[in-house]
Amino acid sequence: MYLGAIEAGGTKFVCAIGNEQGQIIERVSIPTTTPEETIKQVVKFFQNGSLSAIGIGSFGPIDLDVKSPQYGHITMTPKISWRNFDILGEVKKYFPIPIGFDTDVNAAALGEKIWGAAREVDSCIYITVGTGIGVGAFVEGNLLHGLIHPEMGHIIVRRHPSDQYEGNCPYHKDCLEGLAAGPAISERWGKAGVELKNQTHVWEMEAYYLAQALVNYLLILSPERIILGGGVMMQDNLIPLIRGKVSDMLNGYVHHSAILLAIDEFIVPPGLGQNSGISGALALAMKARDTEI
Numbered sequence: 001m002y003l004g005a006i007e008a009g010g011t012k013f014v015c016a017i018g019n020e021q022g023q024i025i026e027r028v029s030i031p032t033t034t035p036e037e038t039i040k041q042v043v044k045f046f047q048n049g050s051l052s053a054i055g056i057g058s059f060g061p062i063d064l065d066v067k068s069p070q071y072g073h074i075t076m077t078p079k080i081s082w083r084n085f086d087i088l089g090e091v092k093k094y095f096p097i098p099i100g101f102d103t104d105v106n107a108a109a110l111g112e113k114i115w116g117a118a119r120e121v122d123s124c125i126y127i128t129v130g131t132g133i134g135v136g137a138f139v140e141g142n143l144l145h146g147l148i149h150p151e152m153g154h155i156i157v158r159r160h161p162s163d164q165y166e167g168n169c170p171y172h173k174d175c176l177e178g179l180a181a182g183p184a185i186s187e188r189w190g191k192a193g194v195e196l197k198n199q200t201h202v203w204e205m206e207a208y209y210l211a212q213a214l215v216n217y218l219l220i221l222s223p224e225r226i227i228l229g230g231g232v233m234m235q236d237n238l239i240p241l242i243r244g245k246v247s248d249m250l251n252g253y254v255h256h257s258a259i260l261l262a263i264d265e266f267i268v269p270p271g272l273g274q275n276s277g278i279s280g281a282l283a284l285a286m287k288a289r290d291t292e293i
């Protein structure tokens with residue numbers, strides 16, 4: 001018996017069949033169109049597999065409250081046709097087996113915890129800096145939920161003294177995502193991040209925002225590892241800049257060797273490369289199978 005994994009994204013759905021060692025045996029990428037059309041393709045991919053469970057790591061916001069009638073729904077997304085769509089219920093209709101359901105970033109955090117960069121520690125956060133900014137957290141043995149689920153991409157940060165860009169978050173303008181996600185970089189500087197490689201000031205400013213976010217997450221959640229993924233993090237000069245700024249901003253306050261002596265092993269790229277999300281969905285499947293949800 002295999003495990004099924006769905007990384008449900010706003011632009012594509014990645015589906016995979018894998019095993020409990022985290023190995024992916026077969027995968028497909030399906031463009032996100034209407035819910036009906038997209039789920040039809042998902043079902044087609046899985047229908048010949050012999051699966052014991054499926055995991056779904058989804059774009060959000062989503063309802064994760066098992067007591068809620070909307071549990072398993074995508075809720076207030078700007079993607080109108082997906083608004084209030086019962087993604088979990090729809091998949092369950094075709095596959096009446098245990099199905100794990102969580103945010104895409106919580107899935108990624110779980111994948112990194114079990115098979116990736118946070119294997120040897122007990123807690124971690126996974127941050128993706130891409131079209132948006134999302135953060136998943138694995139703390140005290142569980143993925144972090146709550147009132148809804150954390151939305152750590154939208155925290156308020158202190159503005160860089162020379163930043164004139166107003167920010168592009170439709171809700172908050174200059175929250176972290178509005179100032180530091182990929183589209184904010186392109187709008188502020190007039191070019192996509194990939195074309196700005198040698199512009200030191202661009203990455204200094206980017207690191208200034210991301211380091212503040214990391215400091216806040218670190219002070220609130222106290223994770224033992226911080227993992228940074230997503231398209232913008234393809235700039236390989238960014239992680240060293242962020243490490244330096246986190247260390248400067250903390251100024252010795254969090255007195256732990258992980259930060260004082262080994263920050264290179266504390267703030268790290270994903271151990272699973274581009275596969276954190278899909279492997280994480282596999283891990284959600286494994287968890288669902290073991291708890292029979």
Ligand SMILES: Nc1ncnc2c1ncn2[C@@H]1O[C@H](COP(=O)(O)OP(=O)(O)OP(=O)(O)O)[C@@H](O)[C@H]1O
Pocket residue numbers: 009010011128129130131132133181182183186192193194230231232233234235
């Ligand atoms: N090498 C690079 N340097 C800087 N920015 C990059 C690079 N490659 C991609 N990006 C930026 O990353 C963003 C896309 O991120 P990603 O590939 O993680 O896609 P995504 O899945 O749409 O993001 P999200 O996780 O928010 O859904 C774009 O804004 C793009 O400009």
Ligand SMILES: [Zn+2]
Pocket residue numbers: 153154169170171172173175176177178
């Ligand atoms: Zn915002």
